[in-house]
Structure formats: structure tokens, C-alpha cells
Amino acid sequence: MLPRSVFFAICQTILASVTYAAGSGETHIGIKARTYPGCSFSSASTALASQNMTLASSGIASSTVAITEMVDDATATLKAASIQLSLRASCNIPHRITLISAQGGLESDSENTSLNGAFLGKVGYQATAQWGSQGTTLITNGTPGQRSDAPAIVGPRAGDVNIEIKIDGTNNDTTLPVLAGSYSDTLTVHIGAPL
């Protein structure tokens, strides 16, 4: 009498031989996948329109907008400027969009002093992000790290984020001369989980 294990091994061999001899077979492969919550920007910024501003460089992670003429030659007062940018983004989860200003406005890179009279030493701007039906606006007030409202987008979304940046008299005294110097700020566009 054959041991039980050997008997089964033989049966399996016979079965395999028969199946092979039949010229066909079948096997079932289970396929599984999991997607993770993800948000990303997938294109560099492009300029849709501009006035006295240019998109000097553009990448997915970082772009540079340069003001062509910051002050009026005759009066040294602030000149209006604006630019509209577009960049592709997607989020596969409900999320929020936020604008953050690193310095709360354009700040001079150098130490400025004034003896008499009023000067504009920090230049405010207004930034608006439109993302589908939701929009948010940041009007800088000089507070570093200033953030806009963060409206909720209830579902996933993919498409263009439209950004508008404006420098005008909204939060600047355009009658004052601007202190000479190089000014800069970093505006961060954030999509995803609330900050």
C-alpha cells in the first residue's frame, strides 16, 4: 500500500499531464491596486496677460515674475502692474487652495532709511487664485507668512489654476515715492490638505 502523500503526488502528476495533453489551461490572477491621495502641479506657469510685468522664468515648482518698471521716472511713485498666470494642477481628493506670501508684500532687499518725509518702503500686492468654481484672494498687509482664505473643493479636480497678481493703489499709497532698491517676495500657491 502506497503512503497517502505519495498517492496524492501521483494523482497530481497525472492530472497535470492530462491538462497539458489537452492543450489548454486556465489560471486566475488576482489584480489589486491602491491609489493614494495626491495633489500635484503638472505644468509650468504660462502668462495669459500682463501689464508692466513679465514671466521671467517658469517651472513646475517655481516661477519668477519681474516687474518691468516699478516706479515712475518722473515722480518715483509706484507704477501699476499686473499679470495673469495659468498652471495645470490636479487633486484626487477633496482639498483646499491657499495663497501664502512669505514676507507679506514686496520687501526691499536692502536696509532703507529716510531722514524726512514719507516713503513707500514695502509694496503690497493683491493675488487671486481661481480653481474651478472656487477662488481665494490675498491682499498683503506686511505680515510675513500671511495666508489667504482656504476655500474647500469638495471633490477631486484637475485643470488650470488661474493666478492674478496686481500691484496698484489697493493697499499702497501711490502718492508716496518708493525707496530705491530691489524688492522681492515669494507667493506660494498651495493645494491639498489644509495647512
Added chain:
Amino acid sequence: MQKSYKTAGAVFAVAAMISGNLQAADSASTDIKLKGHAKPGCLMPGPTVGSANNAAFANNTLTFENLLDEASSTVKASSVALTFPGVMCNYNATVSLSTTNGGMTSTSGTTDISGNFLQRVDYVVRASWGGLNLPELKTVSMSAGGHVSREAGGANRADLVVNILTEDGSTPVIEGQFEDTLVVKIGAAY
């Protein structure tokens, strides 16, 4: 059995690789750097005349109406105060005063055969820009092109007051037309 283990290991590796591609951050950011440059510049409106003594100012020309004392032909004291309102420089500019001739010099060429007459009329200029006082410009101690200057120390926006005066003299002045050009300048260092 060993072969099955290897196969399972390979499948796991592929799955891990795929799941690595799918995994993404649950948020994303992009930075927009904003840059601008405010050019250095100055504004200097034309002057208005304040107090004047024996002097008149018009069309950027100061005229000492009676330069000499009639009895002695010596220089009479005269003065004028000019105010340049709201002079502005948005950077650390330099204010300077310079004399083209180093004093008012005669244009008529009258010969002094005795050597006892003044051929040049000197004057003094004092200037202040919102509390920033310049050194006095005294032509008596200057030659043509002489100047004084002072760095403001920062941006400044204030009236620039310039006083120009002649002092009583003791030496007779030769007859003639006397002229000089005083340059009041704000801007780059002299």
C-alpha cells in the same frame, strides 16, 4: 518550493514598484517669486523766493540790484533766501553747491592800473535740506569749480533752503558786469 518563493518575491517587488509610482503627496505647492527694482531718483522743483535784501530773483537768475555802496564803491551786504519745495531723493543722495567762476567775476575787462580794486565779488551760500546742513560755500576761499557737498545719509524729502549773500566790503570794486553760476545739485556723489 524554493522556486515558488522566488516567484513570490518577484511579484512583491513589482507590486512595490507600482505602488511607489502611484503614491503621491496629499498636497502640492508652487512658488511664484516676485521681483522689482525701484530706481534711485531725485525730484527738485523750481525755487520760490523768500526774504530778499537788495536782491531779486527771476528766471533762475539772482540779481544784486545795488551791488555797491554809491559813496565808497565797496560791496554792500545783500541776501536772498530761496526755497526749493519738497526736494526728494529716494536714496542716499549727495547735495552739493558749486561755483563755476569761484565768485562773481567781471565780464567787462576794465583795466585796474592801480591794483587797488576788486576784480571779483565773493559771496557766501548756506544750504539746509530738512535739517541736513551743508558746509558753507565761501567763494573767497575757492577757485573756479570749487564746491562743498554732503551725503544725506538716507532718502530725504524736505524743502531745500538756500541762502545766498554778499557781505559788506572795504575795498572798492572795479566797474563792470559781474557774473557767476551757482550749481545746486542733488544726486550721485560729487
